[in-house]
Amino acid sequence: xxxxxxxxxxxxxxxxxxxxxxxxxxxxxxxxxxxxxxxxxxxxxxxxxxxxxxxxxxxxxxxxxxxxxxxxxxxxxxxxxxxxxxxxxxxxxxxxxxxxxxxxxxxxxxxxxxxxxxxxxxxxxxxxxxxxxxxxxxxxxxxxxxxxxxxxxxxxxxxxxxxxxxxxxxxxxxxxxxxxxxxxxxxxxxxxxxxxxxxxxxxxxxxxxxxxxxxxxxxxxxxxxxxxxxxxxxxxxxxxxxxxxxxxxxxxxxxxxxxxxxxxxxxxxxxxxxxxxxxxxxx
Amino acid sequence: xxxxxxxxxxxxxxxxxxxxxxxxxxxxxxxxxxxxxxxxxxxxxxxxxxxxxxxxxxxxxxxxxxxxxxxxxxxxxxxxxxxxxxxxxxxxxxxxxxxxxxxxxxxxxxxxxxxxxxxxxxxxxxxxxxxxxxxxxxxxxxxxxxxxxxxxxxxxxxxxxxxxxxxxxxxxxxxxxxxxxxxxxxxxxxxxxxxxxxxxxxxxxxxxxxxxxxxxxxxxxxxxxxxxxxxxxxxxxxxxxxxxxxxxxxxxxxxxxxxxxxxxxxxxxxxxxxxxxxxxxxxxxxxxxxxxxxxxxxxxxxxxxxxxxxxxxxxxxxxxxxxxxxxxx
Numbered sequence: 001x002x003x004x005x006x007x008x009x010x011x012x013x014x015x016x017x018x019x020x021x022x023x024x025x026x027x028x029x030x031x032x033x034x035x036x037x038x039x040x041x042x043x044x045x046x047x048x049x050x051x052x053x054x055x056x057x058x059x060x061x062x063x064x065x066x067x068x069x070x071x072x073x074x075x076x077x078x079x080x081x082x083x084x085x086x087x088x089x090x091x092x093x094x095x096x097x098x099x100x101x102x103x104x105x106x107x108x109x110x111x112x113x114x115x116x117x118x119x120x121x122x123x124x125x126x127x128x129x130x131x132x133x134x135x136x137x138x139x140x141x142x143x144x145x146x147x148x149x150x151x152x153x154x155x156x157x158x159x160x161x162x163x164x165x166x167x168x169x170x171x172x173x174x175x176x177x178x179x180x181x182x183x184x185x186x187x188x189x190x191x192x193x194x195x196x197x198x199x200x201x202x203x204x205x206x207x208x209x210x211x212x213x214x215x216x217x218x219x220x221x222x223x224x225x226x227x228x229x230x231x232x233x234x235x236x237x238x239x240x241x242x243x244x245x246x247x248x249x250x251x252x253x254x255x256x257x258x259x260x261x262x263x264x265x266x267x268x269x270x271x272x273x274x275x276x277x278x279x280x281x282x283x
Numbered sequence: 284x285x286x287x288x289x290x291x292x293x294x295x296x297x298x299x300x301x302x303x304x305x306x307x308x309x310x311x312x313x314x315x316x317x318x319x320x321x322x323x324x325x326x327x328x329x330x331x332x333x334x335x336x337x338x339x340x341x342x343x344x345x346x347x348x349x350x351x352x353x354x355x356x357x358x359x360x361x362x363x364x365x366x367x368x369x370x371x372x373x374x375x376x377x378x379x380x381x382x383x384x385x386x387x388x389x390x391x392x393x394x395x396x397x398x399x400x401x402x403x404x405x406x407x408x409x410x411x412x413x414x415x416x417x418x419x420x421x422x423x424x425x426x427x428x429x430x431x432x433x434x435x436x437x438x439x440x441x442x443x444x445x446x447x448x449x450x451x452x453x454x455x456x457x458x459x460x461x462x463x464x465x466x467x468x469x470x471x472x473x474x475x476x477x478x479x480x481x482x483x484x485x486x487x488x489x490x491x492x493x494x495x496x497x498x499x500x501x502x503x504x505x506x507x508x509x510x511x512x513x514x515x516x517x518x519x520x521x522x523x524x525x526x527x528x529x530x531x532x533x534x535x536x537x538x539x540x541x542x543x544x545x546x547x548x549x550x551x552x553x554x555x556x557x558x559x560x561x562x563x564x565x566x567x568x569x570x571x572x573x574x575x576x577x578x579x580x581x582x583x584x585x586x587x588x589x590x591x592x593x594x595x596x597x598x599x600x601x602x603x604x605x606x607x608x609x610x611x612x
Contacts, residue, residue: 026388026389029388109372110433112338115361
């Protein structure tokens with residue numbers, strides 16, 4: 001039998017770059033773990049595959065005919081940008097459920113007893129969830145094309161739009177990771193999806209233009225990060241974008257607003273999630 | 284001093300609300316030995332393991348594992364330890380092999396080393412055939428073996444096993460015992476928690492009895508048994524035989540200070556027998572020679588309840604929910 005031994009001195013006084021490299025490797029291993037789980041249980045992908053299709057069909061054929069866009073344009077063209085905004089918020093509950101389920105098992109004790117980077121359990125999960133959102137984007141584009149949506153600016157702009165929505169998705173998964181750390185069981189994490197993220201998606205310009213909302217709600221919707229994502233997508237896809245008529249900063253500069261919102265969310269929620277993870281040792 | 288001690292804990296306390304899970308726990312385990320941490324549910328065994336494996340920061344006191352402080356040098360401790368907990372710490376959705384490879388990669392093995400180590404451990408724990416199946420499909424015994432395998436991936440110097448056989452059937456339990464014995468033969472230091480006296484007896488070099496978050500007695504199995512009286516023989520004498528003759532025969536085996544108790548109601552004589560099971564053949568022959576007919580004869584080993592009764596004066600039942608009591612006996 002081969003014995004694997006560790007020359008302990010090799011790890012003494014590691015530089016911060018070595019530690020960062022190690023954290024990155026751990027993150028890759030754990031992201032791989034989450035992805036391998038999905039490969040064995042593809043039903044975990046339902047919320048990025050079937051759900052967007054159902055939403056697109058519901059909104060284009062059921063609600064769409066009743067919604068009139070200020071400035072004109074087809075609702076089919078309008079909706080898909082909003083769906084990108086909605087799906088990105090939708091990444092958070094999935095992460096929350098996954099993290100709280102992990103925390104409820106003994107597996108997390110194993111991770112915490114290994115000499116691995118503390119942040120890797122959370123980062124691995126958020127990166128795996130980002131990967132599944134890439135699948136979600138593909139599904140969304142295909143569904144959109146099927147219902148008559150199209151891009152009317154360059155392919156580069158369309159790619160930028162999708163990249164921006166994935167950036168927001170990544171930020172939202174960190175918010176989900178925090179929620180997952182705070183909640184004790186996956187059912188509660190699931191409920192948070194309805195209580196927080198669904199209203200977040202609806203009080204935005206994702207499905208309806210904000211112009212018809214009461215003044216205070218309209219202000220909330222215009223500053224909603226998901227409105228920024230939806231408006232960026234519409235602008236970059238060359239789709240109808242009534243939000244451009246709103247004279248508030250995020251709606252005038254939706255791409256920049258999306259980037260700032262995403263960085264701000266990551267800056268708040270990523271350290272908070274890691275802090276909550278470390279704090280488990282005190283309880 | 285710390286060089287020869289693989290585990291050292293002094294005055295470790297951990298409180299949850301009003302519950303003192305650990306109330307000044309002291310431990311020392313010499314390198315290359317097995318310590319059995321024996322106690323009922325709720326005694327603080329798992330909390331002790333969680334502190335020693337850096338999962339929990341103690342409120343007071345300190346502990347060193349493999350020479351490193353479990354709080355200040357937690358990362359160094361993690362490089363030296365393996366942990367197999369009460370609940371199998373495995374990813375149910377992955378295969379057994381994938382679980383071991385993942386742990387290997389997270390323990391600083393290269394991809395190739397991790398795969399090689401996974402293969403070795405799967406074959407060592409008789410899981411090669413099941414290695415590519417989802418852990419979901421594993422039986423309880425297989426899960427425990429895979430969990431133990433996962434704790435060994437990085438060839439730890441100090442291994443923590445939290446109730447490794449609780450809930451296993453007798454056969455799987457025996458298999459686990461064999462595995463643990465071979466581990467220690469390789470020089471690993473093991474801290475094992477258990478509710479079963481016979482398990483501690485079978486495996487541990489030294490036993491520490493834990494009650495209400497403190498070590499209330501420690502020593503070798505023989506020392507503890509001497510303290511609590513060791514094994515006893517109970518003879519139920521047939522109605523046609525003389526109870527007092529049986530008493531006189533048993534007295535010869537009862538040791539210098541042993542008192543033979545006579546219960547006329549049940550026609551039973553009992554006495555401690557320092558010779559244990561080895562004295563039984565002689566005892567039976569002597570009883571036959573004296574013409575005593577038996578209705579029953581039993582050798583009674585001290586149970587955890589007896590240990591607690593004799594060490595603490597209270598039964599184990601206090602902190603234990605009723606449905607657990609049966610397991611303790």
